[in-house]
Amino acid sequence: MTMKVLYGAGPNDIKTYDTARLRAEFLMEDLFQANKVSFTYTHVDRLILGGAVPTSSTLSFGSGEEIGTPFLLSAREMGIANLGGTGVVSVDGKSFTLENRDVLYVGRGAQEISVASASADKPARFYMNSVPAGADIPHRLIKRAESKMLTFGDPKRANLRNLRMYIHPEVTPSCLLLLGITDLAEGSVWNTMPPHLHERRMEAYCYFDLPEEERVIHLMGRPEETRHLVVKNLDAVLSPAWSIHMGAGTGPYAFVWGMTGENQEYNDVAPVALSELR
Structure with missing residues (x-):
């Protein structure tokens, strides 16, 4: 298991960032590596993002050595989304089978987690979000059919999309983590689209199901002084509470969104008019 650390930045800091620095601070390109478990710890609301691609063997993790706790989830909860082939996640000996786009909620206190693929030829790709938690909530597997789907947008504006809530008070309770998947x-x-801000919550995106040759232009920054990141398949992006977030793809794609902060009110947002963007 590897753990990279990002310290975060404020809106005034990124005024001087070139492309390389912006990507280094907000973009994770190496979460999904064959037969590895990779984590990034960010000081933006203490979110941990992770990726695991078990192929020839089972991968295990759970030590909290790098974050100063007995176990990784001694004081945290986690959401695990499967973005690949059928896989199995075991939490302290209890196994859960995740098909593509299923999500597992892992509650605070879990000690040993292992992940495996049903087939090495079509491995599972496990994407993880973990945040501090102040309550013990039971683990739960949320199948895609059990998620709550909402439809937003208008095909005339090229922004029609289906949003599925998985870890959310209306579907599966958690302490502070929200997680879902959006398909365009x-x-x-x-x-x-249109963009918005939510000052009381940060968000992370993981783009997937994007053809190898295609890209998403992810917009971030303050509305009056935007920046952008060019992202590829399975890249993840940090979006601090002070930043807008919206993107446009050159081809079809989907993304996992994860949030944490002061509340779990999905509609606690401040819309930003397109005319305000600079």
Whole structure:
């Protein structure tokens, strides 16, 4: 298991960032590596992002040595989304089978977690978000059919999309973690359009199901002084509470969104008019 650390930045800091520095601080390109478990710890609301791709063997993790606790989840909860082939996640000896786009909620106090793929030829790709938690909530597998789907946007504006809530008070309770998956309709390219801010929560995106040759232009920064990141398949992006987040793809794609902060009110947002963007 590897753990990279990012310390975060404020809106005034990124005024001087070139492309390389912006990518280094906000973009994770190496979460998904064959037969490895990779984590990034960010000081932006203490979110940990992780990726695991078990192929020829089972991968295990759970030590809290790098974050100063007995176990990784001694004081944390975690959401695990499967973005690949069928896989199995075992939590302290209890096994859960995750098909593509299933999500497992792992509550505070879990000690040993292992992940495996049903087939080495079509491995599972496990994407993880973990945040501090102040309550013990039972683990739960959320199948795709059990998620709550909402539809947003308009095909005339190229932003029609289906949003599925998995870890959310209306589906599966958690302490502070929210997690879901958004799919864009055929012919739509924009996500989260128009943009918004939510000062009481940060968010992380993981883009997936993007063809190898395609890219997403992810917009971030303050509305009056935007920046952008060019992202590829399975890249993850940090979006601090002070930053807008929206993107447009050159081809079809989906993304996992994860949030944490002061509340779990999904609609606690401040819309930003397109005319305000600079």
